[in-house]
Amino acid sequence: MVSARRTGQDVRVSEFQPLDPLFAERVRASFRRQRVMETIGAELVVVEPGHCEIELPYRADLTQQHGFLHAGIATAIGDSAGGYASFSLMPAGSAVLAVEFKVNLLSPAQGERFRAVGRVKRPGKRLTVAAFDVLAIDAQGGEKVVLTGLQTVICLPDSEGRSG
Amino acid sequence: MVSARRTGQDVRVSEFQPLDPLFAERVRASFRRQRVMETIGAELVVVEPGHCEIELPYRADLTQQHGFLHAGIATAIGDSAGGYASFSLMPAGSAVLAVEFKVNLLSPAQGERFRAVGRVKRPGKRLTVAAFDVLAIDAQGGEKVVLTGLQTVICLPDSEGRSG
């Protein structure tokens, strides 16, 4: 599997059972409605139960004052990766919203492209806790974690939220 | 003063003494180099010692799946506001980098425009702690805090970092 090879693991058997067999399509449809992702050029590349990866090529118009990717943009793809990792485990018809997150910026975000990897740490009916990392990838494919985060998201049932 | 009126205070006497009398120009020059701010349409509207405000008009191409401003974009202006509030108190020739931040999303980010307000909580030679809020402003000028954050930034002296 592409995603497994990419993260350097031979096999990845998810520890999570999705409630909704159509979780991947549901996640992809919601991601397409996140218009900011198209604006910055981010792409959803992996959706598995409790796991999501988003890639973003470097663009000079997304940088901070030293030419690195702005921490807010790195956070945007990290937050979405963690949120969609969480959303993949939620029931059909629900909506997901971020409650809070915290990031540590480990290194300047320099690279040809960036990959945000979100993973559920503790799923819940209402609140889910996810972790996310953002990796910078250089021209030779070398990877470096530049940002690591912890996040809480809330599942809004059908009656309360808009779907997605 | 515009900023004082805008935040509903008649007088605002800063509690901080800037080390660099040209702090405001230094902050403005660095902000102009944050190319992502131009990309998303954000503007630096207030720079005072230990205090900084950034405004961003609503744009549909910066939204998440429900049409609200994406949390990562709200965080981007909050992070920059806190970072520049901190940078205003640093000596000439230094550079500023975010170490970490944490945000709580208090309400969906709905509004005609948004204002990030960054304030230094504890300045330091090396590490500065700042707080930031992002307010949503509706068509009638009504304001609502939609995001609140705490942040640590580091001051890199001339010899270690690039200026700004």
Added chain:
Amino acid sequence: MVSARRTGQDVRVSEFQPLDPLFAERVRASFRRQRVMETIGAELVVVEPGHCEIELPYRADLTQQHGFLHAGIATAIGDSAGGYASFSLMPAGSAVLAVEFKVNLLSPAQGERFRAVGRVKRPGKRLTVAAFDVLAIDAQGGEKVVLTGLQTVICLPDSEGRSG
């Protein structure tokens, strides 16, 4: 009022309306069940709608390796102050649990005693966001903020949680 004088304000009119007129007794009863507070010598000194203060005298047996109050103990009174500020606005019969918090340690926690001040930032039916500060107070009554935090707590209705 003692608390108003103590915080240097002549008048403090709460911006919050408690749902439960007996909120203060409910908070005090729950605090008494937090056995760790008695163990460390902490006392609940102020309970108002959306606001709570806890005091802790310095004790050498609560210190870290340099003789300052351990960050975990400062966090314990901050977390309880924020949690009880939140609990004061919850309905009778509910229970409160911390979901997450984040603290910045602004200065070494040196003092004769410490006061944690918790304040609700955004109340909610389910999730409440609170802020808390911990102040160190010296022999002359001088105060210094040594820790500042942001916190999310959840309200568990009667049917789900144990009261308190």
Added chain:
Amino acid sequence: MVSARRTGQDVRVSEFQPLDPLFAERVRASFRRQRVMETIGAELVVVEPGHCEIELPYRADLTQQHGFLHAGIATAIGDSAGGYASFSLMPAGSAVLAVEFKVNLLSPAQGERFRAVGRVKRPGKRLTVAAFDVLAIDAQGGEKVVLTGLQTVICLPDSEGRSG
């Protein structure tokens, strides 16, 4: 090795090279000076380069209002575990102080005893980022993560801080 067996791994080869060959003794000596650890009954059980584990038996006098371990006490052992994981990689003569941390409370802290596991995520000359988990262990030895955290600590060189 006890620690390796305990964490269910057959072999653990550290990815970090300590600067100080006497790191373990230095960490143990500093831990003994954290008087709060003795007060609550916590013990340092594993010290490896960039890795530290602290155990705490359940005690009713450390609980919150529902009889679970208070989040502040769980945080205290987590903060110390992350701090000492970081300190193990610092040079002889330096001192360590926590700058900030953030915790998510994943489950009520119920158990016979608790183990905090701290691991360095990114070491630095000045700032180190660590992660920590607190596990609850039941009478049958079953483990459950009840708290997860991210932390920044600072290394104070000999000239600035007290040793330890």
